[in-house]
Amino acid sequence: MLNEIFKKSLNNIEITADEFNVLVNADLDELISCAERIKLKYMGSAPQTCAIINARSGLCSENCAFCAQSSHFSTGAPVYKYIELERIEAAAKDLAARGVERFSIVTSGLVPDDEEFQKIKESLKIIKKYRLKPDASVGCLSYEKLMELKEVGLDAYHHNLEVARSFFPEICTTHDYETDVETVRESVRAGLYVCSGGIFGLGETWAHRYELAMTLRELGVHSVPMNFLNPIKGTPKEGTSVLGEDEALRILAVYRFLLPDRSIRVCGGRSIVFSERSAEKVLRAGASGIMVGDYLTVKGISMDEDMDFIRKSSE
Ligand code: SF4
Numbered sequence: 001m002l003n004e005i006f007k008k009s010l011n012n013i014e015i016t017a018d019e020f021n022v023l024v025n026a027d028l029d030e031l032i033s034c035a036e037r038i039k040l041k042y043m044g045s046a047p048q049t050c051a052i053i054n055a056r057s058g059l060c061s062e063n064c065a066f067c068a069q070s071s072h073f074s075t076g077a078p079v080y081k082y083i084e085l086e087r088i089e090a091a092a093k094d095l096a097a098r099g100v101e102r103f104s105i106v107t108s109g110l111v112p113d114d115e116e117f118q119k120i121k122e123s124l125k126i127i128k129k130y131r132l133k134p135d136a137s138v139g140c141l142s143y144e145k146l147m148e149l150k151e152v153g154l155d156a157y158h159h160n161l162e163v164a165r166s167f168f169p170e171i172c173t174t175h176d177y178e179t180d181v182e183t184v185r186e187s188v189r190a191g192l193y194v195c196s197g198g199i200f201g202l203g204e205t206w207a208h209r210y211e212l213a214m215t216l217r218e219l220g221v222h223s224v225p226m227n228f229l230n231p232i233k234g235t236p237k238e239g240t241s242v243l244g245e246d247e248a249l250r251i252l253a254v255y256r257f258l259l260p261d262r263s264i265r266v267c268g269g270r271s272i273v274f275s276e277r278s279a280e281k282v283l284r285a286g287a288s289g290i291m292v293g294d295y296l297t298v299k300g301i302s303m304d305e306d307m308d309f310i311r312k313s314s315e
Contacts, residue, residue, distance in 0.1 A: 228269030256286025
């Protein structure tokens, strides 16, 4: 049965919910080996890299249950308004020298105000100057605003759906799922490279994971960032157990079956879920890229270690 599903995925034919259940119960080594072959067919072997900068931290009006930056919780995470453009320039220079491909401006909050929006535009121009792909993740923007960013060089727009529609009310009650879906839809319509994924380990079921993947597939996103919960003190998810390494690998491998021709990037939580050699493990399990450097409010894995590994794998 696994072999039949593998062939379907190799031909990018949609996997049904019943077939998905077979994958969830398949032997993990076999599953990973198939996922790697699907990845190689569609994505090749050279790992993709991206990095982010938290350009505005905290002060967010929303109440996403996992997030250190929500003003609804007291997490001790850094709180600051838009950072100086000099810091963005210094980071871009460093990332370009290291050979990172994409660099994204990330801001907390649902929508940036006018002053912040101008600074985002300036930041994208700076990133472009260093020949990195300028990306942004700055909330729920309209088509017109997305086009404004595209005109100054925006390459990819990132906006996570986080979880399945049917699970969303348990994670966030301050805005509708549809607001996020609309942002993703408008980014696709604007002709941007669209990066949208989620966070795993929040108590969602395998059925929720299937639902999210199918929504992303249908929306036509190009890249799926996958985050694993790092339970932050002060958030409602504080006491949640971290996902086991095998379960995280299975999620990745299954997502490769469901989204064979999309980029799958492992982002937040990699250092928490995987004991060692995390880049190597996730890339073998079907991921086609990793986020390097620090996460939004949490330190990441050493960039030297990651980029060394990436260089060797690309040789
Ligand atoms: S995930 Fe985004 S929208 Fe939700 S609380 Fe955090 S910063 Fe705000």
